[in-house]
Amino acid sequence: MGQFENFYITTPIYYVNDKPHIGHAYTSLICDVTARFMKLAGKSVRFTTGTDEHGQKVEKAAKAKGMQPKEFTDEVSVSFRKLAELMNFQYGDFIRTTEERHKKAVIALWNRLEERKQIYLDSYSGWYSVRDEAFYQESELIDGKAPTGAEVEWVKEESYFFRLSNWQNKLLELYENQLNFIFPESRKNEVVSFVKSGLTDLSISRTSFNWGIKVPGNHKHVIYVWVDALTNYLTSVGFPNTEDEKYKRFLETDNSFNVHVIGKDILRFHAIYWPAILLAADLPLPKQIAVHGWWLNEGEKISKSLGSIIDPTGLAQEFGVDQLRYFLLREGSFGQDGNFSKKNMISRINSELANNIGNLVQRTISFLHKQCSGIVPAVDRNLLKSDESLPNCKAILDQVMDHLLKYEFNHIILLITNISSEANAYIDKSAPWTLSRTDRERMNLVIYKLLEYIRIIGTLLQPIIPKSAEMILDQLQIPREKRDLKSLCKTCVSLGVTLTKPTPIFLRFDVREEK
Numbered sequence: 200m201g202q203f204e205n206f207y208i209t210t211p212i213y214y215v216n217d218k219p220h221i222g223h224a225y226t227s228l229i230c231d232v233t234a235r236f237m238k239l240a241g242k243s244v245r246f247t248t249g250t251d252e253h254g255q256k257v258e259k260a261a262k263a264k265g266m267q268p269k270e271f272t273d274e275v276s277v278s279f280r281k282l283a284e285l286m287n288f289q290y291g292d293f294i295r296t297t298e299e300r301h302k303k304a305v306i307a308l309w310n311r312l313e314e315r316k317q318i319y320l321d322s323y324s325g326w327y328s329v330r331d332e333a334f335y336q337e338s339e340l341i342d343g344k345a346p347t348g349a350e351v352e353w354v355k356e357e358s359y360f361f362r363l364s365n366w367q368n369k370l371l372e373l374y375e376n377q378l379n380f381i382f383p384e385s386r387k388n389e390v391v392s393f394v395k396s397g398l399t400d401l402s403i404s405r406t407s408f409n410w411g412i413k414v415p416g417n418h419k420h421v422i423y424v425w426v427d428a429l430t431n432y433l434t435s436v437g438f439p440n441t442e443d444e445k446y447k448r449f450l451e452t453d454n455s456f457n458v459h460v461i462g463k464d465i466l467r468f469h470a471i472y473w474p475a476i477l478l479a480a481d482l483p484l485p486k487q488i489a490v491h492g493w494w495l496n497e498g499e500k501i502s503k504s505l506g507s508i509i510d511p512t513g514l515a516q517e518f519g520v521d522q523l524r525y526f527l528l529r530e531g532s533f534g535q536d537g538n539f540s541k542k543n544m545i546s547r548i549n550s551e552l553a554n555n556i557g558n559l560v561q562r563t564i565s566f567l568h569k570q571c572s573g574i575v576p577a578v579d580r581n582l583l584k585s586d587e588s589l590p591n592c593k594a595i596l597d598q599v600m601d602h603l604l605k606y607e608f609n610h611i612i613l614l615i616t617n618i619s620s621e622a623n624a625y626i627d628k629s630a631p632w633t634l635s636r637t638d639r640e641r642m643n644l645v646i647y648k649l650l651e652y653i654r655i656i657g658t659l660l661q662p663i664i665p666k667s668a669e670m671i672l673d674q675l676q677i678p679r680e681k682r683d684l685k686s687l688c689k690t691c692v693s694l695g696v697t698l699t700k701p702t703p704i705f706l707r708f709d710v711r712e713e714k
């Protein structure tokens with residue numbers, strides 16, 4: 200799999216104009232699961248997230264609450280951090296754009312662009328959307344609104360410009376030559392046709408408000424919030440210190456892979472502006488921009504500004520963190536929009552987690568207690584390899600890794616639930632309750648094989664539902680060092696240990712009252 204040793208994955212940093220919703224939880228979840236899989240595969244991993252705290256939109260939101268921007272962002276940023284902790288996201292860094300280290304990075308990037316003559320002062324007149332924090336050309340407007348449906352206002356002010364138009368051909372070369380730079384392919388096509396239609400220089404400073412990082416040498420201007428925010432991907436690896444160990448390891452070596460995971464709405468900023476800025480500043484580029492679709496609420500767009508929020512905290516409290524993680528990954532198909540429905544969530548929790556995987560664990564370990572007092576029976580492991588063959592781990596692992604590089608978590612989950620269905624069918628077929636009277640040696644073999652099935656399932660589930668997977672592996676007393684993907688294909692359940700009585704891992708929920 201992936202010919203790299205060092206893996207760097209980032210979430211977008213979230214606007215702090217309001218509370219987090221399910222869409223934010225989803226972007227971060229994709230990163231968390233991928234990062235966890237990469238760690239299990241033995242890679243050196245860096246996973247970062249954070250909050251985007253400057254700009255007009257945040258300034259306006261603070262004003263509406265009668266608060267100072269700093270006081271307001273301190274408060275809202277905490278809610279994103281809390282969500283990350285609640286969802287069990289194992290991030291290594293949480294960047295706030297109001298931090299000193301970040302301001303230093305943004306100013307250093309600006310200076311590099313200026314030194315390379317990539318910035319000039321002029322004046323901007325055109326359309327701006329505060330909700331999108333984006334400039335739009337007249338030709339892009341639809342019925343006087345941004346293509347996203349956001350209100351736009353006419354802006355005329357002195358502004359610094361980035362020479363984006365210089366980079367058109369270099370960008371097209373990048374999309375052409377770097378395999379999967381924009382993933383999936385459909386998004387790449389969208390970007391290529393936009394760039395081919397011609398790039399104009401980008402306004403990268405504003406003078407009509409204050410809440411931002413000041414342009415070095417001209418404090419009338421604040422740096423455009425997107426230039427500020429995108430720089431977080433450099434801040435987190437120590438920029439402007441290009442000697443920083445993280446910078447070298449994750450950006451400069453040939454055996455590193457760095458990916459920015461984003462939603463489809465912020466594609467232009469990541470796939471056009473950011474690589475152009477990096478090319479212009481002569482800094483390393485990301486290897487990939489991975490673009491996911493949107494969650495819709497019963498077909499309707501979910502957005503903070505539009506108010507129809509699905510609260511991930513409430514859902515996690517009601518159904519469990521792992522259950523929410525499971526559902527988003529199982530139901531979402533990377534790159535496509537997904538429909539959020541509580542009813543669907545409950546039905547997947549019940550049928551796939553509780554009735555399939557939970558039931559397998561429960562019935563196997565209960566049987567072990569009934570027949571062997573909970574002691575893993577001594578079996579001839581060679582026999583397992585012959586007529587009692589286990590699932591083809593090597594093939595499963597290859598498929599998991601293949602799907603992982605395409606962010607196909609729903610396929611990974613299907614592989615796992617299939618193993619579980621297979622194991623449940625194996626119980627019925629081999630009828631160990633009959634063997635307990637007729638052939639105890641064979642019964643022992645069946646039990647051992649089932650425990651191994653469960654271990655494989657538990658190991659593969661770790662990145663997806665970490666707490667529950669840990670419970671499963673703890674239940675089997677699998678040593679920590681044998682829970683990685685390298686151990687997947689070895690038989691690891693120890694003979695002769697006594698397992699504790701099973702406690703249900705996945706609860707069932709009542710579906711009747713839900714829509």
Ligand code: MSP
Nearest residue numbers: 211212213214222223251428429461462493494501
């Ligand atoms: N601050 C910018 C990103 C700067 S990154 C240098 C921003 N923030 S955001 O809070 O509005 O959105 C963050 C992420 O959440 C985006 O990837 C966006 O696509 C994602 N989502 C917001 N709503 C969503 C859904 N309804 N469904 C899935 N993801 C969605 O943009």
